[in-house]
Amino acid sequence: NAGVTQTPKFRILKIGQSMTLQCTQDMNHNYMYWYRQDPGMGLKLIYYSVGAGITDKGEVPNGYNVSRSTTEDFPLRLELAAPSQTSVYFCASSRTSGNKETQYFGPGTRLLVL
Amino acid sequence: GENVEQHPSTLSVQEGDSAVIKCTYSDSASNYFPWYKQELGKRPQLIIDIRSNVGEKKDQRIAVTLNKTAKHFSLHITETQPEDSAVYFCAASRAKLVFGTGTRLLVSP
Numbered sequence: 071n072a073g074v075t076q077t078p079k080f081r082i083l084k085i086g087q088s089m090t091l092q093c094t095q096d097m098n099h100n101y102m103y104w105y106r107q108d109p110g111m112g113l114k115l116i117y118y119s120v121g122a123g124i125t126d127k128g129e130v131p132n133g134y135n136v137s138r139s140t141t142e143d144f145p146l147r148l149e150l151a152a153p154s155q156t157s158v159y160f161c162a163s164s165r166t167s168g169n170k171e172t173q174y175f176g177p178g179t180r181l182l183v184l
Numbered sequence: 185g186e187n188v189e190q191h192p193s194t195l196s197v198q199e200g201d202s203a204v205i206k207c208t209y210s211d212s213a214s215n216y217f218p219w220y221k222q223e224l225g226k227r228p229q230l231i232i233d234i235r236s237n238v239g240e241k242k243d244q245r246i247a248v249t250l251n252k253t254a255k256h257f258s259l260h261i262t263e264t265q266p267e268d269s270a271v272y273f274c275a276a277s278r279a280k281l282v283f284g285t286g287t288r289l290l291v292s293p
Contacts, residue, residue, distance in 0.1 A: 112283035
């Protein structure tokens, strides 16, 4: 199993541009999550999904959108990128909800907005 | 919502010493407390977790203790080694994980 994979690894965006961060898992996990990690800080939940077709907001959803059309994929969309969105983005998945099952993280996408 | 505080933010120890990292949480309904290790430039990886029906859990050189009454839990690493150097995150969850801000552990040879 590849586990959780993310693309791209690194991206530079100009203010106002848009992009999609890709996340795929091959463990048949129901739950998927997007976090951002600012320098020297912990992980903040952006959005999560409990299954295909179901998504919900986390702690810091503003400026982002998600979709979950399949069990495997959970892309994160940034519209109108802002410098405040410079961060490392981690996708994660788990078999059930966070309090019952380990979350497995992808390698991260480093995003710089200039 | 849940709030997790983690201390200290940095911790320097000599190889072979013990290291202790402490976390407090605010939501008494939280029932799952994992600890993640993140090496520089890498993804967070689970190293140990504890559920609210257990007071202590050990796995070789690492252990976690939970005090539900006081709403705090701690990570203990014994006989530290240079490869233990990393950032450690605690988290608490009732349904979604809320992470602490991390502790940078440096183990000097």
